[in-house]
Amino acid sequence: MSAATTEEVLVLDFGGQYSQLIARRIRECGVFAELLPASTTVEQIQNRNPKALVLSGGPASVYDAGAPEFPEQLVELGIPVLGICYGMQVMAKALGGKVEGAESGEFGRTELTVTGDGGVLLGGLPDEQTCWMSHRDSVFEAPEGFTPIASTPGSPVAALESAEKKLYGIQFHPEVVHTPYGTEVLKRFLREVAGCEEQWSAASVVTEQIAAIREQVGEGKAICGLSGGVDSSVAAKLVHEAIGDRLTCVFVDHGLMRMNEAEQVVEDFQHFGIKLVHVDAEERFLGKLAGVTDPETKRKIIGEEFIRVFEEEASKIEGADFLVQGTLYSDVIESGGSDHAATIKSHHNVGGLPEDLQFELVEPLRMLFKDEVRAVGTELELPDRMVWRQPFPGPGLGIRIVGGEVNKERLDILREADHILHEEVGGANMYRDLWQFFCVLPVIRSVGVQGDGRTYAYPVIIRAVTSKDAMTADWARIPYDVLEKVSNRIINEVSGVNRVAYDITSKPPGTIEWE
């Protein structure tokens, strides 16, 4: 996944809320795209030899002090450029066009009128179409040598082009679904202006990454910490395809997994013929967690113990110099850029390992978005239940037993209740509509009546949310009849539980997990 092997398009990120989405859409058009910070120099861009450059939108006005500028030397290089929103304004202003703050901006759905022949980007598309806008400044006059190709009520020049200089600009956002012809416009820029071919796909990632892993690891040996999650599973499978038995996976089973999950991981990896060390460390973890009620302390204990167990096991694997990690592109972006400095995936995760482990990292997914990782997983013939597994916190059920100690009895209750929820919601075909759904066990008891007697038992809380990225979430509207069935089954089948509650809090103000 580099300029050496694949055509690539670079997206300069001026801080717009849709910048990542631009890169994703370009990839969906079959062309590899990477996001770079606005501070990237022209020389750095030139060294990457991209097929094209896209300038993203951004929150600044071109007249703000310190607003990101258009790298003018670009024009000399002849690299095709597409400016989107702020990216178009900054280009138009730098090249002598007139950009001004309009009296009112345009936000949301806006009617776009194609002018003239519409140029390469809009020619032949409907004269009147809807697009998505989010801007205050507008381009009032195109720079010399440019042709305006569209307008909207608030943007006299809503799109422009200079075929000769290969510079293009659109005020609207082609990357959002509310711009029906957005993908078509991007495709035209990529194919007709930049001459990109459709080369990027899950299959091409697999082929490229296998070659890259072979080159990196050579005759060496690698280890991979498995969590059962999609990222580490896909990373492990890719590396296994590349180096076979020279990969050993280590699965630290902390006893805080959901029902049958540990067995499933072991079975799946055995089925793939991947060497796996399954460390049953339940007693060790539960021993350390005895008597601990504070959530942060629980997290810390689980994290530290995980590292200790992993280190012990890793040291038994002779001659392993490489550590496989399922780092994703979002981790790379969040940790400050796409330089190839080794950052350990510690964010929010128990899988984070200490930096003094003397390993070279192998990170075959570091350029991929989550949905692309799933596509690669499918390409590698991983089972759907692995590819579509919901996010599950590294500390596992340890953070879903709240307000009291984590122990075997409570874990078993939680596992049984959670299993019923999964059977019923999965059975109702809702699995992929929900971001996450699970049970929480608060360590309190309340009174109930079952049969002829009063009970004094735990409640179980059902948490189910819809979300796109876990940053915000809404509580899921699971139909009452499904909830009713779940509730009945939990009360009837799980001893120690006499009450089921449904969490109807969105995020914010709530979080997805309790803890």
Ligand code: XMP
């Ligand atoms: P919250 O609860 O912060 O969760 O809304 C956001 C997402 O992160 C997951 N999560 C974790 N994942 N280790 C992880 O690997 C953790 O300690 C952890 N805590 C929360 C959570 O399941 C949700 O998807």
